[in-house]
Amino acid sequence: MTRQSRLHIPVSSARPGERPDFSYLQVSPAGAVARPSIDAEAGSIQDLAHTLIRVLDETHHAVGPWDPALSADVLRSGLRYMLLTRLFDNRMLKSQRQGKISFYVQSTGEEAVAVAGTMALNTGDMLFPSYRQQGAFLVRGSSMVDLMCQLLSNTRDMCKGRQLPVCYFSVAGNIAAISANLATQFPQAVGWAMAAAIKSSDDVAVSWTGEGSTAEADFHQAVLFASVYRAPVILNVVNNQWAISTFQGFAGGECLSFAARGPGYGLASLRVDGNDFLAVHAATTWAAARARAGVGATLIELVTYRAGAHSTSDDPARYRPVDEHRSWPLGDPIERLKQHLMVLGEWSEDRHAKLTEELEADINAAWKEAVSYGTQSEGPRLNTDLMFDDVYKDLPPNLLLQRDQLRKMRS
Amino acid sequence: MAQMTMTQSLNSALNLCLEKDPGVVVLGEDVGFFGGVFRVTDGLQAKYGEHRVLDTPISEGGIIAAAIGMALNGLRPVVEIQFADYIYPGYDQIVSELARIRYRSGGAFNAPVTIRAPCGGGIRGGQTHSQSPEAIFAHICGIKVVMPSNPYDAKGLLIAAIEDDDPVLFLEPKRLYNGPFDGDPGKPSVAWNGHPKGEVPEGHYTVPIGSAEIVRTGAQVTIISYGTMVHVVEAAARSLNVDAEIIDVRSMVPLDVETLCASVDKTGRCLIAHEATRFGGFGAELMATIQERCFWNLEAPIERVCGWDTPYPHAFEWDYFPGKDRVVVALKTMLGLP
Numbered sequence: 001m002t003r004q005s006r007l008h009i010p011v012s013s014a015r016p017g018e019r020p021d022f023s024y025l026q027v028s029p030a031g032a033v034a035r036p037s038i039d040a041e042a043g044s045i046q047d048l049a050h051t052l053i054r055v056l057d058e059t060h061h062a063v064g065p066w067d068p069a070l071s072a073d074v075l076r077s078g079l080r081y082m083l084l085t086r087l088f089d090n091r092m093l094k095s096q097r098q099g100k101i102s103f104y105v106q107s108t109g110e111e112a113v114a115v116a117g118t119m120a121l122n123t124g125d126m127l128f129p130s131y132r133q134q135g136a137f138l139v140r141g142s143s144m145v146d147l148m149c150q151l152l153s154n155t156r157d158m159c160k161g162r163q164l165p166v167c168y169f170s171v172a173g174n175i176a177a178i179s180a181n182l183a184t185q186f187p188q189a190v191g192w193a194m195a196a197a198i199k200s201s202d203d204v205a206v207s208w209t210g211e212g213s214t215a216e217a218d219f220h221q222a223v224l225f226a227s228v229y230r231a232p233v234i235l236n237v238v239n240n241q242w243a244i245s246t247f248q249g250f251a252g253g254e255c256l257s258f259a260a261r262g263p264g265y266g267l268a269s270l271r272v273d274g275n276d277f278l279a280v281h282a283a284t285t286w287a288a289a290r291a292r293a294g295v296g297a298t299l300i301e302l303v304t305y306r307a308g309a310h311s312t313s314d315d316p317a318r319y320r321p322v323d324e325h326r327s328w329p330l331g332d333p334i335e336r337l338k339q340h341l342m343v344l345g346e347w348s349e350d351r352h353a354k355l356t357e358e359l360e361a362d363i364n365a366a367w368k369e370a371v372s373y374g375t376q377s378e379g380p381r382l383n384t385d386l387m388f389d390d391v392y393k394d395l396p397p398n399l400l401l402q403r404d405q406l407r408k409m410r411s
Numbered sequence: 412m413a414q415m416t417m418t419q420s421l422n423s424a425l426n427l428c429l430e431k432d433p434g435v436v437v438l439g440e441d442v443g444f445f446g447g448v449f450r451v452t453d454g455l456q457a458k459y460g461e462h463r464v465l466d467t468p469i470s471e472g473g474i475i476a477a478a479i480g481m482a483l484n485g486l487r488p489v490v491e492i493q494f495a496d497y498i499y500p501g502y503d504q505i506v507s508e509l510a511r512i513r514y515r516s517g518g519a520f521n522a523p524v525t526i527r528a529p530c531g532g533g534i535r536g537g538q539t540h541s542q543s544p545e546a547i548f549a550h551i552c553g554i555k556v557v558m559p560s561n562p563y564d565a566k567g568l569l570i571a572a573i574e575d576d577d578p579v580l581f582l583e584p585k586r587l588y589n590g591p592f593d594g595d596p597g598k599p600s601v602a603w604n605g606h607p608k609g610e611v612p613e614g615h616y617t618v619p620i621g622s623a624e625i626v627r628t629g630a631q632v633t634i635i636s637y638g639t640m641v642h643v644v645e646a647a648a649r650s651l652n653v654d655a656e657i658i659d660v661r662s663m664v665p666l667d668v669e670t671l672c673a674s675v676d677k678t679g680r681c682l683i684a685h686e687a688t689r690f691g692g693f694g695a696e697l698m699a700t701i702q703e704r705c706f707w708n709l710e711a712p713i714e715r716v717c718g719w720d721t722p723y724p725h726a727f728e729w730d731y732f733p734g735k736d737r738v739v740v741a742l743k744t745m746l747g748l749p
Contacts, residue, residue, distance in 0.1 A: 126483075126484070128480075157517075158516075158517050158519070159515060159516065159517045160517040160518075162514055162515055162517065163515050167515065169516050169519060169520065171519050171520075176483060176520065177512060177515050177516035177519065177520055179507065179508060179515070181503070181507045181508070184476070184503065184504060184507060184508050185508075186476075187472070187473050187476030187477060187480070187504075188476050188477070188479045188480035188483065188508065189480060190473075190476070190477055190480060191476060191477030191478060191479060191480020191481045191482075191483075191484075191488075192480035192481065192483055192484045193480070194477060194480070194481060195436075195480065195481040195483075195484035195485065195486045196484060197462075198436065198462045198463075198481075198486065199484070199485070199486075205480070205484075217472055217500065218472060218473075218476065218503075218504075221470050221472050221473030221476060222473070222476070224468055224470060224473060225467075225468065225470070225473050225477055228468055389518065390513045390514045390516075390517065390518040391513070391514050391552050391553050392513070392553065392555070392577045392665075393513070393521070393576045393577055396621065396664070396665035397665060397666075397668060397669075398665070398666070398668075
């Protein structure tokens, strides 16, 4: 018998017009996964890279060893930040469609990833988010006006008009400046964490990258360095199933989970229900305690679904069923936490509606203020001199010359 | 004043910086326990410990990224890339990240990383241990690029680079580690001992980044060069008995345009020599700048002597290397000498 070599071309489970099919997704029942002690040997907990840590069950109760037993106040705070993130995204999407901002990236459907992850950390822990963790900025206290001014590239833009919208940073909030290049900040977070250990500080570094970006060399460099030096870092892979049009199989997710890449490098690795606020919070808390105790780094795969488009430049209807997100087996993070709070008797539809209204009013007020500092089409404009600043600490002769040339042309 | 080789003066610079600033850390392949394949970090781990002088995995992208993260956390990392030829896995981290962190964050963050990388040929290293990639980095906005040609400048420039708040690529012409080299491989090796630039203060001093040095004043022609080629052009000018003004660029970015142009305005002739390939090389930038600034004082076309536009070939090293003969031919052409 002759055999011809053939390529395996990964094919997504459903294309436009087809019935969504998530039968490929391995889901563990809530509460079923054991919670090891934070100093467990990475090699002894390899199963956690394959199972799925979940806390909220089908009846919206918190169950099992990973239940972080958060107070109702903390849960309501989490709900508030997730809802704020979603409503902020909705409003900014509208602003982009109105032509007020050039570009936007939503995090719809995966709000728990950044919000629960950030809430589980200390404020001194340094964050290296990708462009879909805007929730981290809200949790860390960035003002919506500041974020909007960045989106508008206006006179109050923290990036001085140099960065694509959503590439925020926060010095006070300990959040690094988002690059928009994929996975490049993953190994930087490891370096930050190495420095924390060198300085004998208690701080942890945390980064997020998409499952698609795990294909970049930077991902492998990050997990290698994290493992070799046992750096106090948490490396999150946000598996939202889609990297623009290519499904997670194209990043190598068909055979094994993304978390399963960790054990090969000797890293503790957790696969977590990314739409379960409690599970994300608990897993991050575990990894942060492990890092702070000097045991080492953790790779966390957060299994979620990108309910929105990749960005405002993308149209997912061309490559996946338009209603696919409704069939996502892990539901919606906001709805699940809301139901949990209601089961606890700590929330109600009324309060939810009122909160929604209140947050929308805040967002609208912030937007009104932000546009008063200018938009791309009207109002005050940034001084073009700013283009030449900050390339270096001081302007070298060539930049001084070029700044003068532009000034003369503009005068 | 002590006599030092370039290896020793670089080691002295690192030693002083590690001693002075607890934020300085050194990392790279083989730099720790072993002291580096060129011995530049010899003894430093023993003195400052494994948390200050770190051996790393063979992962240039990871090394540079880790250094960026360390710098964002308040350290001043000094990275060694074992050969400049191996810097490319870290290129994206340098171009897209290191060089732009200050800019993209509106000045809120900066990453004072120094990347040391041995460069250049003349050591029978073939195409993978001989490259001079300065032009590839000089084209990047946000990173400074320097290359010393002697032990004195090496130490002063390295201290300046480490203390600089901007990232610096520090290229070390490895043919010069142990002695000056005039381009003639047939001659016995010469040591730095006895060379005026081999006299190096033991203490702290800096050579400012952004300043070229007039190595020798002259009236007939300006020869602009850097790295190993500084010694080659000196030998060539000497052998022709030409009254050449020789300038060591030292810093490609920022470039000391004033020193270069003042010289060419004076002599009216300009020869540019570098080891890197000619097409799109840093000499092209020098040539363009000088042409723009000095056109009305030029008495002859600007000439370039560079590496041929091929990879650095192992068996043809001395046919490839832009040695004295090629410099002599160019000088004769420019000066109308027989």
